[in-house]
Amino acid sequence: MDIRQSFGQRIKELRLRCGWTQEELAERSGLHPNYVGQVERGEKNISLENIAKLAHGLHVELSLLFQFEKHPVPAEQIRSLLEEFAEEDQFFVMRQVEEMARWMKQKRPSTRDM
Secondary structure, eight states: OOHHHHHHHHHHHHHHHHTOOHHHHHHHHTSOHHHHHHHHTTOSOOOHHHHHHHHHHHTOOGGGGGOOSOOOOOHHHHHHHHTTSOHHHHHHHHHHHHHHHHHHHHHSOOGGGO
16 A cells, blocks of 8 residues: 555545544645545545645544554544533543443453453
């Protein structure tokens, strides 16, 4: 797989994590939806300016776009998303995340149980 395909798959992965269509990512990034599709399929040799637009649209650091291996959503991306909310709302979201983490730990068997 070449760099364009790897990069395109990474953009698609991040877009899907956000629950967005190509059209939504294009709108948030100031790009044409057809162009986003071509980038995701590895058909375009994307410019640095458009890479920056995609990072901005996805609310992530540029470097995250080049991490081609599958990773959980990084804390930095969560922080970036929360910055858009009032402090009171940030605390509300944090409580929800803590509750989900506790629930997931209870549902997931520990390694000693396996």
